[in-house]
Amino acid sequence: MANTIKIRRRAFLGGVAALGALHGFSMPARAAVSPSVTNLPARGNIVIRNGYVMSMEPGQVDLPVGDVHVDNGVIVDVGTGLAAPGAQVIDGRGFIVMPGLIDTHWHMWTTLLRNMSGDDRAHGYFPMTTALGNVFTPRDMYYGTLLSAAEALHSGITTVHNWCHNIRTYEHAVEDLRAMQETGLRGRFAFGPARSTPFTQPFSVADLTRMHTDWPGHSNDGLLTLGIAWRGVQAALPNAEGKMEIRPLSPDMYRVEYEAARKLGLPVSVHLNSTRFDKDHIIALQKLNYVFNGLQVIHAINTSPEEMDILAAAGASVSISPASEMRIGFGLPKIAEFLDHKVNLALSVDTTPLTGNADMFGIMKLVQNLENGRSTSEFKLPARKVIELATIEGAKALGLADRTGSLRKGKRADVIMVNTREVNIGPFTEPTYMIVDSAQASNVDTVLVDGRILKRNGKLTAIDTGKLMDEASAATAGIIQRANWK
């Protein structure tokens, strides 16, 4: 009898959660932990009028004087002179109106360690984040991701791939995820092992399964999806003489994690071929039949043409993060080569202790400059192609192109407005060049995610950034002290 009641109650709760996801009403959210975060604003009925509308929808030309109407989280229409009865009007004159930018790989928890990658080997990025990551509490994970989420919204990034590779306990995952829920971002949460987990030891499959089972309660009305942060099947490690060599990893780790993800129908993301010492990792995956359309590979700097064809044939994607790849000395990412091989290519922040900030405009500019510089051609990589990588191609990489990445009737309302009447970007000339060459995060005036206005007139609407800096500073000071980091 007791069992029957329990099962019925569970079935009922599951049904309610599923209904919420389907109809877009909010499940009762837990109260925000941080006093710097207020409840998210409601999804409004809003029309942005007379902006320069760059929809990034394939086949659609820009509208020099256009409107975007959104209601209850959905793009109702994109056009000129839209009726939009009863809608709140936002004046778009002087603004470029475009889809929110999409990050495809970001270790959001690490932002508490910003500007701490030192100039010598002992204080480099990997030893620093490993030593300090070891003392992160669940609350530190929350503050790291909260600060990243605030910066994402400030910078016009509306979708993130939160590559969480410091899940020391289940609570670390829940608290990290909570920051995404409270700030209203769209994104994927990639479940990964703690920073110092030996290569022989898999992450907790029981915890991943639990999170997957509980996902209707975590997904924030379907804004968030789940994947895994995987370590792959080989690693470049120093041998006895200190020379780097490729070593196969234990199937007791990689197979357990990979098969758990596939069994649950989850996407898989992995850093590979990252440096000149690491190569043929995609061929190794292909031999195991591990390359599929839910696979994302990161960096992939030392990837051969044969491997590019393997990725393209499978529909797998590549995420590059030129700002971190260059800062840490991995090398120069391939861009035009992947595009020539018809591989889905997208951009990422990776980690602010290397990149300094999460300015996706800066990353776009770096991508164009890097490719034009390498090919010694002013015309190698057109600005519009670069914007595609930061919008619609990013949405494809995360399996979200049906709902974000472009402004199209019926998609979810992830929209940004870039102010062109500022000294670093005006006068108004060619909008695609303005976005790639001139725009900065500070030019982002307005941000909507899923129809909620989360930045307006250059200010975040649901986050008190002054309070947040107090909280983040206190968290970082505690981490440094507990790790006795000098």
Ligand SMILES: [Zn+2]
């Ligand atoms: Zn990374």
